[in-house]
Amino acid sequence: MKTEVNMTYLPVQNFIGGQWRVVPSGKTLEVISPLDGKCLSIVPLSTDSELDEAVKAATAAFPAWSRTPIKERVQVLFRYKSLLEAHSDELAALISEENGKTLVEAVAEIEKSVELTEFACSLPQLITGEWLEVSRGIDCRTERVPIGVVSSIVPFNFPAMVPNWTIPNAIALGNCMILKPSEKVPLTAGRLAQLLKEAGLPDGVFNIIHGDADIVNAICKHPGIEAVSFVGSTRVAKIVYRTATQQLKKCLALGGAKNHLLVLPDAKAEMTAQNVVASMSGCAGQRCMAASAMVAVGSVDHIVDKICEEAKKVVPGKNLGAVISREAKQRIEKYITEAEVQGAKILVYGRNVIVKGKEEGSYVGPTVIDYVDPKMAVAKEEIFGPVISIMRTKTLDEAIAIENANPYGNAASVYTQNGGLAKYVIDKASAGMIGVNVGVPVPREPFSFGGWNESKFGSGDITGKSSIEFWTKLKKTTVKWNPEAGVNWMS
Numbered sequence: 001m002k003t004e005v006n007m008t009y010l011p012v013q014n015f016i017g018g019q020w021r022v023v024p025s026g027k028t029l030e031v032i033s034p035l036d037g038k039c040l041s042i043v044p045l046s047t048d049s050e051l052d053e054a055v056k057a058a059t060a061a062f063p064a065w066s067r068t069p070i071k072e073r074v075q076v077l078f079r080y081k082s083l084l085e086a087h088s089d090e091l092a093a094l095i096s097e098e099n100g101k102t103l104v105e106a107v108a109e110i111e112k113s114v115e116l117t118e119f120a121c122s123l124p125q126l127i128t129g130e131w132l133e134v135s136r137g138i139d140c141r142t143e144r145v146p147i148g149v150v151s152s153i154v155p156f157n158f159p160a161m162v163p164n165w166t167i168p169n170a171i172a173l174g175n176c177m178i179l180k181p182s183e184k185v186p187l188t189a190g191r192l193a194q195l196l197k198e199a200g201l202p203d204g205v206f207n208i209i210h211g212d213a214d215i216v217n218a219i220c221k222h223p224g225i226e227a228v229s230f231v232g233s234t235r236v237a238k239i240v241y242r243t244a245t246q247q248l249k250k251c252l253a254l255g256g257a258k259n260h261l262l263v264l265p266d267a268k269a270e271m272t273a274q275n276v277v278a279s280m281s282g283c284a285g286q287r288c289m290a291a292s293a294m295v296a297v298g299s300v301d302h303i304v305d306k307i308c309e310e311a312k313k314v315v316p317g318k319n320l321g322a323v324i325s326r327e328a329k330q331r332i333e334k335y336i337t338e339a340e341v342q343g344a345k346i347l348v349y350g351r352n353v354i355v356k357g358k359e360e361g362s363y364v365g366p367t368v369i370d371y372v373d374p375k376m377a378v379a380k381e382e383i384f385g386p387v388i389s390i391m392r393t394k395t396l397d398e399a400i401a402i403e404n405a406n407p408y409g410n411a412a413s414v415y416t417q418n419g420g421l422a423k424y425v426i427d428k429a430s431a432g433m434i435g436v437n438v439g440v441p442v443p444r445e446p447f448s449f450g451g452w453n454e455s456k457f458g459s460g461d462i463t464g465k466s467s468i469e470f471w472t473k474l475k476k477t478t479v480k481w482n483p484e485a486g487v488n489w490m491s
């Protein structure tokens with residue numbers, strides 16, 4: 001354990017009922033910057049009793065917050081959006097420090113958080129209910145009401161954006177939230193809490209509980225929590241979904257991904273190569289929307305050559321950030337070595353990278369692997385590093401069969417200038433988010449984000465209009481004021 005003196009920041013604390021709270025349990029983990037291996041802070045592993053306090057604080061805040069008209073609730077989010085913009089540089093620096101991504105990528109994460117908050121500000125316009133005189137003198141109306149205390153469990157790869165997938169919408173819709181940040185990147189969440197408080201969010205509406213698997217398990221089982229949203233790996237998404245739904249909670253659990261890019265010979269070579277490389281190496285490949293597998297259909301050697309040229313322009317420590325940890329670097333490099341041993345051809349090497357002056361950082365260079373057999377691990381599994389595995393097929397149907405056979409289903413893209421072939425892929429790909437000549441087909445607000453198959457468990461999506469269903473309950477009221485309506489089968 002490093003002493004506090006050597007840390008960049010004070011020890012991380014929970015945020016409960018609008019106050020910073022020390023966790024008395026004493027169990028902590030170090031927060032290490034992937035950029036240079038420096039110890040940034042220590043994060044506490046909360047226990048059931050801290051979670052109980054957070055649930056109590058959220059439960060106490062719920063009656064007043066849920067009864068606050070939504071147009072008043074979103075005023076807080078208008079101010080939060082402005083604060084995100086005003087603090088963009090500072091937040092981006094913190095994100096980069098704890099996550100390892102580049103500053104440019106971290107700024108983009110704040111820009112996306114702003115867009116997510118703007119969407120939440122528009123919710124009053126989107127959730128107006130319905131009303132109809134269903135028979136003489138009898139009216140029926142529907143309204144969306146908040147669920148209660150809800151939880152959001154998030155991964156390491158987007159310390160601000162993924163929390164902001166859930167925070168603005170859930171609280172705009174009248175819920176009180178407990179956020180469980182990734183123990184690898186707990187610092188940014190604390191700044192978000194400060195900004196929400198500064199924006200005027202009442203105490204207890206937003207709370208943070210830090211910890212690892214044990215506290216996630218406790219959240220899934222806590223009787224005071226009505227709904228659990230989760231974003232992370234498929235392995236943990238399955239655990240969370242099973243545990244939470246077994247406790248009869250509402251649950252939406254987003255998992256990992258293996259996204260395929262299908263490249264056809266008529267694709268625009270320059271644009272395709274730039275897109276493929278940006279998609280596989282952005283955020284060091286640590287995006288659930290990253291291109292991880294490319295299926296080269298027919299004669300596309302000229303595009304593969306350009307991909308290699310583009311990949312060589314991506315330089316670790318400059319325009320390529322670090323991967324989250326030493327373990328992650330080792331895991332990614334093991335995948336590359338294994339593919340090479342099994343006969344794949346490494347066109348661009350990213351192993352054994354050391355960035356001068358940041359020797360303790362965890363960097364992997366961009367890696368292009370060609371002639372990958374669909375049975376290899378690099379073809380099938382999520383690598384979560386700046387690596388693209390190229391498989392070769394003669395026909396588009398073979399390429400679609402490879403995409404369809406993968407158990408994940410987050411995203412898939414096709415590169416072609418032929419509208420008919422693009423439509424064929426849109427129809428046949430087994431993924432929730434499809435791109436045509438777009439390498440990272442993230443649907444922007446108001447469209448929703450969510451994959452299929454083993455990339456998501458539960459119904460609906462986590463952002464956009466679809467999330468309204470998850471964060472609310474539908475109330476149906478039938479009203480009769482007029483005695484002449486009488487009493488009949490519908491009274």
Ligand code: NAD
Nearest residue numbers: 154155156181182212213216232233236254255256257288
């Ligand atoms: P992870 O699954 O290891 O961790 C996610 C969260 O679960 C963290 O808060 C962690 O503390 C907790 N956790 C870890 N192990 C647990 C366990 N055994 N039981 C209960 N909780 C546990 O994921 P990660 O490594 O932080 O993030 C990377 C993964 O997230 C990748 O697989 C990536 O594809 C995925 N991801 C998916 C999406 C999406 O939209 N589908 C978005 C971002 C990231």
